[in-house]
Amino acid sequence: MTVATSTQVQLASRPTGWPTAENFSIVTVELDDLAPGEVRVANDFLSVDPYMRGRMNDVKSYTPPYALGETMTGGAVGRVVASAADSVKVGDTVVHQLGWRDVAQGDAAGFRVVPVVPGVPTSAYLGVLGMTALTAYVGLLEIAGLREGDTVFVSGAAGAVGSMVGQIARLKGAGRVVGSAGTAEKVALLTDRYGFDAAFNYKDAPVMDQLAQAAPGGIDVYFDNVGGDHLEAALGAFNDGGRAALCGAISQYNATGPAAGPRNMANIVTRGLMLKGFTVGNYVQHFPAFMADMTGWLTSGQVVFDETVVDGIENSVEAFLGLMRGENTGKMVVRTTSAG
């Protein structure tokens, strides 16, 4: 009788600065027989996300740090290959949070059965139909409180979250949508494919100058994926009563020292600004409303999405580093060999 195994990527040591392959180990473990109520899932796709960098550090946060020697958890989607649970049957497609492993096993309560939508890859449940796009939706509507006619600025706008922010902003009544990205190709994508009104390459000139040109009337909402000089530029461009949803600061995740803060914090007082950070896990109550909106937008073709797919669980770390370097367009996922 064949013993079932699972190949997994574990955090072996905490990175200082940029993570390297040496911070991780790949192990293959034997799986126990299913206990009553458990399911076994062959994963198709694993999610790599910027927030994972923060969890590699041992710091206080809403989301606890990864433990050393444990498998990297995170979003994943796959097919049920064995089930000892009444609620889930073999062949079901499920989404779960067990992360970087080719085979996942555990109590059925940790797996959410999702419908297979014809023409939509199941990887969409890690992006446009998952936590990634929910992050954009919640950040823009609940955290920043988008209002009709607002000028919206999004950093990291060609990424999985950013490209959704821009499209949702338009669909929810923004007056003008401006985005930044790090290559000419991405900048073209923003205006040509995602419907941004203006976009710029932050490597071309100071963000503050380019933002002033792209949003001459100032901005009302800023969705921050980048931090650093982007946040400072937004604070400088805000109209009175401006609101920022702080989602991430990818420019600073691999910094080894404290990152310099914006030098124009005084604008928060004088212009009555609000900055609010959030972690999507605390806002899952908005998932039904999000799914209703997003399913409609996808069906009608009002939202488009892109994915960057890396093959092989053994390349998960490289995929994550590529994400950190901005090599992805849209959602970065790893296709496990079990996806066949």
Place this chain on the structure above:
Amino acid sequence: MTVATSTQVQLASRPTGWPTAENFSIVTVELDDLAPGEVRVANDFLSVDPYMRGRMNDVKSYTPPYALGETMTGGAVGRVVASAADSVKVGDTVVHQLGWRDVAQGDAAGFRVVPVVPGVPTSAYLGVLGMTALTAYVGLLEIAGLREGDTVFVSGAAGAVGSMVGQIARLKGAGRVVGSAGTAEKVALLTDRYGFDAAFNYKDAPVMDQLAQAAPGGIDVYFDNVGGDHLEAALGAFNDGGRAALCGAISQYNATGPAAGPRNMANIVTRGLMLKGFTVGNYVQHFPAFMADMTGWLTSGQVVFDETVVDGIENSVEAFLGLMRGENTGKMVVRTTSAG
């Protein structure tokens, strides 16, 4: 027939760094006869406030900058000495925003008649019964959204706003109230007179270290009057979901270059923090609720207040600079000679 005159302090040039007497001029102007609907007021007290420093710069803000050659506007209280308006009669005590002048004159709509409370000086309308305490009330309850049991940290806590924040926090259910000030005498006042649970002198040791000691369980609300290292310390001490009301940044008002921002902005994301700046003028709709609460607290002795009084309109600039240097305890006001 005597011609009525008014002695006024005007902004003559924009200060770079610390203002000096040379940035102001004192002029005495002749007043026109009252037009129908106008009143003439002999001021008793003028308000000097930290926010006035910002208005001396020519920068974009909710509150427009002072114009050069115009009289410094701001809160003042006085007695009506002549009236051509039905709604206001000679002898009434009125509050207005015409600022640093011994005699104010204008349309009655710009003057609010207030009751004279036995035992309470009319200067209270510039502090505990005026915009100053409303600032504390709005910032704590509306901006920071104080909740039962919160640990609250207030910087500049012995000042006019700070001393109110601490007392209102206790009365509205805070679990622990911590304050910082700049002298040992002020620190003693915080715990002995204003009811703070803990207080420290920010000049004694790094704010971050002293705050960690004073609030070992972390903080939930921060009321910022100071900015700089105080704001950075608060960002470091916040519990998940912490909220900051940014009222001012007196530590940076006289800086000649851009002020360094907090180096731990990443905590805003990871701990789900909110920072919100405000200018009290946008929240005057809360004035009736504030007055109902505050009148009750004063009558029952649950709120105490202090004033630092400087005599003579010609000393207005010096009073303002003393405020900037932290020489006041509680509300800083100028008593004009007309107060007799």
